Amino acid sequence: MTEDLVAANRILVNEGVLDAYGHVSMRHPANPARYLMGRNLAPALVTAADIVEYDLDSHPVGAPANFGHFFERFIHGEIYRARPDVNAVVHSHSPAVIPFSVTERPMRPLYHMASFLHPGVPVFEIRQAGGMTDMLIGNPALGRALAKTLADKNVALMRGHGNVVVADTLPMAVFRAVYTEVNARLQMQAIALGGPINFLAAEEGEKAMRVLENTHLRAWNIWKRTALDNDAR
Amino acid sequence: MTEDLVAANRILVNEGVLDAYGHVSMRHPANPARYLMGRNLAPALVTAADIVEYDLDSHPVGAPANFGHFFERFIHGEIYRARPDVNAVVHSHSPAVIPFSVTERPMRPLYHMASFLHPGVPVFEIRQAGGMTDMLIGNPALGRALAKTLADKNVALMRGHGNVVVADTLPMAVFRAVYTEVNARLQMQAIALGGPINFLAAEEGEKAMRVLENTHLRAWNIWKRTALDNDAR
Amino acid sequence: MTEDLVAANRILVNEGVLDAYGHVSMRHPANPARYLMGRNLAPALVTAADIVEYDLDSHPVGAPANFGHFFERFIHGEIYRARPDVNAVVHSHSPAVIPFSVTERPMRPLYHMASFLHPGVPVFEIRQAGGMTDMLIGNPALGRALAKTLADKNVALMRGHGNVVVADTLPMAVFRAVYTEVNARLQMQAIALGGPINFLAAEEGEKAMRVLENTHLRAWNIWKRTALDNDAR
Amino acid sequence: MTEDLVAANRILVNEGVLDAYGHVSMRHPANPARYLMGRNLAPALVTAADIVEYDLDSHPVGAPANFGHFFERFIHGEIYRARPDVNAVVHSHSPAVIPFSVTERPMRPLYHMASFLHPGVPVFEIRQAGGMTDMLIGNPALGRALAKTLADKNVALMRGHGNVVVADTLPMAVFRAVYTEVNARLQMQAIALGGPINFLAAEEGEKAMRVLENTHLRAWNIWKRTALDNDAR
Numbered sequence: 001m002t003e004d005l006v007a008a009n010r011i012l013v014n015e016g017v018l019d020a021y022g023h024v025s026m027r028h029p030a031n032p033a034r035y036l037m038g039r040n041l042a043p044a045l046v047t048a049a050d051i052v053e054y055d056l057d058s059h060p061v062g063a064p065a066n067f068g069h070f071f072e073r074f075i076h077g078e079i080y081r082a083r084p085d086v087n088a089v090v091h092s093h094s095p096a097v098i099p100f101s102v103t104e105r106p107m108r109p110l111y112h113m114a115s116f117l118h119p120g121v122p123v124f125e126i127r128q129a130g131g132m133t134d135m136l137i138g139n140p141a142l143g144r145a146l147a148k149t150l151a152d153k154n155v156a157l158m159r160g161h162g163n164v165v166v167a168d169t170l171p172m173a174v175f176r177a178v179y180t181e182v183n184a185r186l187q188m189q190a191i192a193l194g195g196p197i198n199f200l201a202a203e204e205g206e207k208a209m210r211v212l213e214n215t216h217l218r219a220w221n222i223w224k225r226t227a228l229d230n231d232a233r
Numbered sequence: 234m235t236e237d238l239v240a241a242n243r244i245l246v247n248e249g250v251l252d253a254y255g256h257v258s259m260r261h262p263a264n265p266a267r268y269l270m271g272r273n274l275a276p277a278l279v280t281a282a283d284i285v286e287y288d289l290d291s292h293p294v295g296a297p298a299n300f301g302h303f304f305e306r307f308i309h310g311e312i313y314r315a316r317p318d319v320n321a322v323v324h325s326h327s328p329a330v331i332p333f334s335v336t337e338r339p340m341r342p343l344y345h346m347a348s349f350l351h352p353g354v355p356v357f358e359i360r361q362a363g364g365m366t367d368m369l370i371g372n373p374a375l376g377r378a379l380a381k382t383l384a385d386k387n388v389a390l391m392r393g394h395g396n397v398v399v400a401d402t403l404p405m406a407v408f409r410a411v412y413t414e415v416n417a418r419l420q421m422q423a424i425a426l427g428g429p430i431n432f433l434a435a436e437e438g439e440k441a442m443r444v445l446e447n448t449h450l451r452a453w454n455i456w457k458r459t460a461l462d463n464d465a466r
Numbered sequence: 467m468t469e470d471l472v473a474a475n476r477i478l479v480n481e482g483v484l485d486a487y488g489h490v491s492m493r494h495p496a497n498p499a500r501y502l503m504g505r506n507l508a509p510a511l512v513t514a515a516d517i518v519e520y521d522l523d524s525h526p527v528g529a530p531a532n533f534g535h536f537f538e539r540f541i542h543g544e545i546y547r548a549r550p551d552v553n554a555v556v557h558s559h560s561p562a563v564i565p566f567s568v569t570e571r572p573m574r575p576l577y578h579m580a581s582f583l584h585p586g587v588p589v590f591e592i593r594q595a596g597g598m599t600d601m602l603i604g605n606p607a608l609g610r611a612l613a614k615t616l617a618d619k620n621v622a623l624m625r626g627h628g629n630v631v632v633a634d635t636l637p638m639a640v641f642r643a644v645y646t647e648v649n650a651r652l653q654m655q656a657i658a659l660g661g662p663i664n665f666l667a668a669e670e671g672e673k674a675m676r677v678l679e680n681t682h683l684r685a686w687n688i689w690k691r692t693a694l695d696n697d698a699r
Numbered sequence: 700m701t702e703d704l705v706a707a708n709r710i711l712v713n714e715g716v717l718d719a720y721g722h723v724s725m726r727h728p729a730n731p732a733r734y735l736m737g738r739n740l741a742p743a744l745v746t747a748a749d750i751v752e753y754d755l756d757s758h759p760v761g762a763p764a765n766f767g768h769f770f771e772r773f774i775h776g777e778i779y780r781a782r783p784d785v786n787a788v789v790h791s792h793s794p795a796v797i798p799f800s801v802t803e804r805p806m807r808p809l810y811h812m813a814s815f816l817h818p819g820v821p822v823f824e825i826r827q828a829g830g831m832t833d834m835l836i837g838n839p840a841l842g843r844a845l846a847k848t849l850a851d852k853n854v855a856l857m858r859g860h861g862n863v864v865v866a867d868t869l870p871m872a873v874f875r876a877v878y879t880e881v882n883a884r885l886q887m888q889a890i891a892l893g894g895p896i897n898f899l900a901a902e903e904g905e906k907a908m909r910v911l912e913n914t915h916l917r918a919w920n921i922w923k924r925t926a927l928d929n930d931a932r
Contacts, residue, residue, distance in 0.1 A: 020685035021579070042688040095648065098577050099656035102664040111331050111393045111592075112368040113254070129668075134673035136667070137577040157483045160666055182328065188655055189421055190332035198335040198370070200393055201360075207367035219253035222275040257853035344797050344833040344859045380793075405718070415794065422887055424800035431801040433834070433859055452719035455741040487812070487920035537910075559883065564810050565889035593900075600906035601811040601899070612915040626810045626899055639702040654888055 001029060003117040005036055009043040009157075010173050010227035011100040012090065018043045022092035022162065024177075025076040026170045028053060034061065035080050035089075040068035046230045054058050056081045057140065075164060076220035078143030079150065086166040089171035093162040096184035107183070110190060115168075115212065116154045118205025123157045124149040135161050138189050155180050155198045171220035175212070178219070234262060235281045238269055241407050242276040243460035244453075245323065248411045251276045255395065256324035257410075258309040259403045261286060268322075269315050273301035289314045290373065304371050308397060311376030312383065319399040321406035326395040329417035334390040340416070341432045343423060347416035348445065349387045349409050351438025351449070356390045357382040365448065366395050388413050404453035411452070467495060468514040471502055472509035474640050475509040476693035477686075478556065479645045484509045484666040488628065492636045494519060498583075500527065501555075503545050506534035522547045523606065537604050538630075541630060544609030545616065552632040554639035559628040562650035567623040573649065574665045576656060579651035581678065582642050583622045584671025589623045590615040601627050621646050637686035641678070645684070700728060701747040704735055707873050708742040709926035710919075711789065714877045717742045719789035720825040721861070723876075724775040725869045733760065734779050734788075739767035757841065768826045770837050774863060775807060775840030778849065785865040787872035790863040795883035806882065807898045809889060814911065815853045815866075815875050815883035817904025822856045823848040834860050854879050870919035874911070877918070 005026055007132050012018040025037035028215035038046035052069065053061045058077035060069055076089045100107050100123075107121040126133055137143050137158075150156040150164060154176055157163045165180055167173035190197050199207065237261055245251040253275040261267035265287050273281035285296045291310035293302055309322045333340050333354075340354040359366050362378035369390075370376050383389040383397060387409055390396045398405035398413055423430050433441065471492055478484040491503035500519050504512035518529045524543035540554045566587075568574050573587040578599045592599050595611035601622075603609050616622040616630060620642055631646055633639035636696055656663050666674065704725055711717040724736035735754050739746035740741040751762045757776035759768055775788045799806050799820075806820040826831055828844035836842050851864060853875055856862045864879055867874035889896050899907065915924075 019690050021681070023277045034365050040684075045686055082449070093577065094577060096650060096655070098652045099659055102576055103659040104661045105659050107392075111326065111395070112336055113326060113370075132667060132669040132673070134677045135581075135670055136674075136677060159664060160530050160575075160670070162577070174494050185685060186328060189329070190336050191660070192364060192658055193330040193332055194424070194427055195337045198392060201365060202366055203365035207365070208369075211367045211369060217255070218273075218275050222253050222277055225278075238739070266800065342859075343801055344861070346792060348834075394826045419794060419797045422795070423802050425887060425891055426798055426802040426804050430802045431858060434831060436831040437834055437859070440831070441835075444835060448720070451739075451741050455743060456720050458744075486921050487914070508917050510921060511924075517815070528798075557812065558814060561885060562888070564885045565892055568809055569889050569926075570894045571932040578706050596898060598902040598906070601903055601908060602907075619887045625897060626808075626903070654891060657893070658891055 001122060002051045004170055005051055006046055006048055007224045007227045008170055009038060009046040010025035010044065010231070011174055011223040012177060013044045014223065014227060015181070017090070017092045017094045017177045017181050019093065023070050024090045024173070024211055025088065026036070027080055027087040028219040032084070035076055037073065037076060039063065040070050041180070042052065050188050051149055062218045070228055072136055074143030075139050078140060078147045079164065079166060082147040083166065087168050088166065088170040090173050090177040091162065092177060093175065094184070096181050096183045097157055097163045099188065100184055101161065101163070103158045104147055105191065107157065107187060109205055110186045110197070110199065112200070112208040112211070113179045115200055115205045116185060116200055117180065118209070119153050119211055121155050121157060122149050122151065122153060174218040174223070175219055194207070235269070235284045237403055238284055239279055239281055240457045240460045242271060242279040243454055243464070244456040245325065245405055245410060246277045247456065247460060248414070250323070250325045250327045250410050250414050252326065256303050257275050257323045257406070258321065260313055260320040261453050266316070268309055270303070270306065270309060271294065281354055294417040297355065305369055307373050307376030308370045308379060311373060312397065312399060313378045315377070315380040318401055320397065320401050321408040323406050324395065324401040325410060327410065327417070329414050329415045329421065330390055331351045332421065333417055334392045334394065334396070340420060342438055343416055343419045343430070343432065343443040345433070345444070346412045348433055348438045350413065350416060350440035351433055351435055351442070353384050355382050355384065355386060356388060358390055358392050375457065408449040408452055431438065468502070468517045469473050471510055471517055472514055472638055473690045473693045474636055475504060475512040476697070477640055477689040478558065478643060479510045480689070480693060481647070483556070483558045483560045483600050483643045483647050487560065488556070489536050490556045490639070491554065493546055493553040498550070501542055503536070503539065503542060505529065506536050508518045526629055538602055540606050540609030541603045541612060541699065543629065544606060544613045545632060548610070548613040549632065554636040556631040556633065556639050556643040557558065558643060559626065560647045561651070562647050563623055563629045564648065566650055567627065567629070571657065573623065573653060574669055576649055576652045576663070576665065578666070578674040578677070579645045581666055581671045581674035583627050583649060584666055584668055584675070586622060587616050587621050588617065588619060604647065632696055638682055641682040641685055641688070701735070701750045703869055704750060705745055705747055706923045706926045707869055707879040708737060708745040709930070710922040711791065711876060712743045712874055713926060714880070716789070716791045716793045716876050716880050718792065722769050723789045723872070724787065727825070728780055728796045731783070731793060734775055734873065736769070736772065736775060738762065739769050769924060771835055773839050773842030774845060777839060777846045778863065778865060781843070781846040782865065784867055786867050787865065787869040789864040789872050790861065790878060791813055793876065793882050795878045796856055797864045798887065799883055800860065800862070801856045804890065806856065806886060808904055809882055809885045809896070809898065811899070811907040811910070812878045814899055814904045814907035815903055816879065817908070818852050820854050821848050821850065821852060822858055824858050838850055871915055873922070874915040906930040
C-alpha cells in the first residue's frame, strides 16, 4: 500500500510529470474519510516513513511533530470529499499542460491512450475563486472551488500553475497523469501541423477508456519495477 | 532467432518507438504460416521464454496455459497472410507519428534514411472499417481492413492510435520503425519553417531504398549490442 | 560555502542551463566588496580548489599564478557593484532564452514557478553599448552597461548571447536560472498554440514570488543531493 | 593523434550529431596528401585499430584486406584536395539541420557560439550535380561538386541528407558540428516566435569567430574527458 504510494512518487518523477514539486495521494483503503500523502518533501525523496495520514479537512493525523505538510494539501482533501468515486489524486506542474492552461485551445484526446480526456478538460481560473492570489490552493475554499471546476471529469488544468488528475485507483491516476502530459505534447504538434484535428469521438473515447481499465497495469508494473530497481541500486 | 526478436523489443524501447505498449513480430523462419511474438507483456520485459508461436488466425500454438496474448495480434496475422513478402511487423504508438494520423498532411520522406516512405504512407481510418470502436484491432476483420489499407506499402498510420511498419527482415522492420519516428519529427520541423518542402523524388526514394538494404545492418548491429549490454549489466 | 558554489556549477549543468560555458558566482559572505567564482574552467569540472576570490574590479585576489580567469568576469563584478541587494549571479547560454534574445516578444511568466520574471525581462543590446563587438562582456564598461540594462530586475537577456540571472542568495539564483529556461520553453509552446496568453498578473507575480522564498530550497536540496551523489560515484 | 580521432567519434555521438551513421576525418599530420578516418563502422564503435589512412583519391593505404570503407569517403578526399586550409571534416545527418536542407530559409548564426556560420551556409543540391541519385556522394565527381558548393565556407548542408563541417583542426571541426546542430534548433524556435530575427552582423560574426579560436578547447577538453571516461567504464 505505502509501497505503491512511494512508487507512484518515483514514477511521476521518472516520467517527467513531477520535478521537485507536486504531490500524489491515495484515499486510505480502510477509512474513506482519510487520505495518505508524503510530507512536505521533493517527490523523489519520499519513503514509506514519510507518508502521512490526513483527514478530509487536510489536518495531519498522528504525524511526527517535526513533519512539514504541503501548503496545497487542500487540493486532495476537498477532491476526496467532493468525489466519493475518486481514490487517488495527482497534482503536478506537468510541463506540457501549462501552455494549455494559459491559452484558449481546450485539451482533447488525440489517441486512445488519452481517451480519459474525452469528457472534457476544464480550466480552473483561480482569479474567479480568489481574486489576485499567490496562485496556490492554500485554503479549503480554494480547494472546494477547484473540486467544483473538476466536477465529474478526470483532469482539470489550473491556469498558470499545473493540473490535477484523479482516478479510482492509484495506478490509474498515475497512468492518466503520464498520458495527459504525452497527449499535451502531441496536441501541440498536431496544432502546429495546421488544419482540422480528428480527435477521438465521444463514443470512441468511452469505449477506449474501458479498455484502459484492463491495460493500464502493464505500464504501471514496468514503471514500478524500474522505480524500485533504481532505489535498490 | 529468438535472440533477435528479444533484441528488437529492447531496441524499439531504447529508441523511443515503443513504451509499455506495442509489439514486434517475425514470421516463423521454418513455417511461413506461423509467426513469433512476445506474450502480453511490456516490450522491455520480453525474454526468449516469452516468445509465442501463432498461426495466421493468431491462435497461439503450444503456449503455456498461463500466458496472456495481445488483444491486437490480428494486426500481425492478417498482414502476414496478405503480404507473403513481409517477414516482420512492428506495431507501435510511435509518438511523432500520432499527430500525422489525425491531421491532413501526408507523411513523406525528408531524407534518404526514410526513403522507404516514398511509396506513400496511407492512414487507416478505423471508423470506415468498424464504425465507433474502442480504436483497437481486436478481431480478424479489422486486421484484414488494416492490411488492405497498408496494401503494398512499408508503413501505414492508424488514426488516433499509432502505426504499423513492415519489412522482409526483422532488422529492416526495426530500422524502418525508428526512422519513421525520426522523419515524422523532422517533417514537423520542416513544416514549421514554412514554405514548400523539397521531399525526395520518387526515383531518389527508390534508389536510396536500395542503399538501405546494405547499410541498415550498421544501425541494427550497434543497437543490438547496446540492448544486450544493458541486459548483461 | 564553497561546497554550495561547487554544487551550483554541477546543478546548472545537470539542469541544462550551462554546457561547457557560462559561470556562476556568489558575493563573499564576509566581504561584500569581493565575490567568489571558479577559475576559467568548464562548470562541470569546478572543485573547491578552483574557486577564486575577485574584487569588484574583477581582479583576482591571491589566486595561483597558473590560474586562468573568465574573460567575462566583469558581468559579475559590475552587477555586484551596482546591486548591493544581489549576492549571486548566473551567466549562461541557457538555450531556450536565446530565441527570445533575438526576436521581439518579451519573456513573461506563464506560471508561478517563474513569477520572478513579472517585473520584466529587459534585453541587453551590446551594439548600443559597444558597437560591433565580439559579443562578449570583455571590459568593465560593457559590464556596467549590462548592469544598467538589468537595473532592478531579476533576469536580463543578452542579444545573441544568453542571459544573466541574479538573486539575494545562491540557491535562489540557481532556482531562477533553471525556471527561466523552463518558462522560455513553455512560452514558446504557448505562442505556438496561438491566441492571447494569460500571463501572471503583476499582483499574482508579486505574491507568488514571496511563496518561492519559502519553497525554492526544496528544489535546491534535491538538486544538490543529486550533484554530490554523482560526484561521489 | 588517433586518440583524438577516436574521441571525436565518441563526442559527436554523445552530442547527438552522429547516430549509427556519419564520419569524421582528419588530414594526416605528417602528409597533407593523406587523411585518416575510421573504417566502415558505426562511430560509437571506432577504436584506434579501426583508423585507416586514405590518399586524396580516397583509396585506402595499407589497410587490412578485411576492412570495409565508407561509400561516401570521397566527401573527405575531395574537400581536403580543394581546401588546403582544412584539416578536419565531419559528415553527419545532424538532425536539426535536415529541415533547413529541404526548405528555403538559410541557416544563419543566432548567437556567438555559432558565429562560424556567418559567412553563409550553402545548400548542396545533388540533383544539379548528378540528376536522380541515391542521394549519396558515391564517386569523386560528386565529392568535387560538394566541395565546390562548400567553397570557402565552414558548413554546407546537403539537401535531403545532412551536412559537412570543416575546420583547420579536429577539435574545431567537432565544436562547429555540435554548435551547427544547436543553432539549427534555436533558429527553428526563433522562426516560430515570429517577426524579424536579429542575427549576428557580419562584423560581429567575424570577431566572435576569433574568440572561438581561444575558447573552443574548453568544450573539447570536457567532451573528450567524458568520452574517454565512458570508454573506461
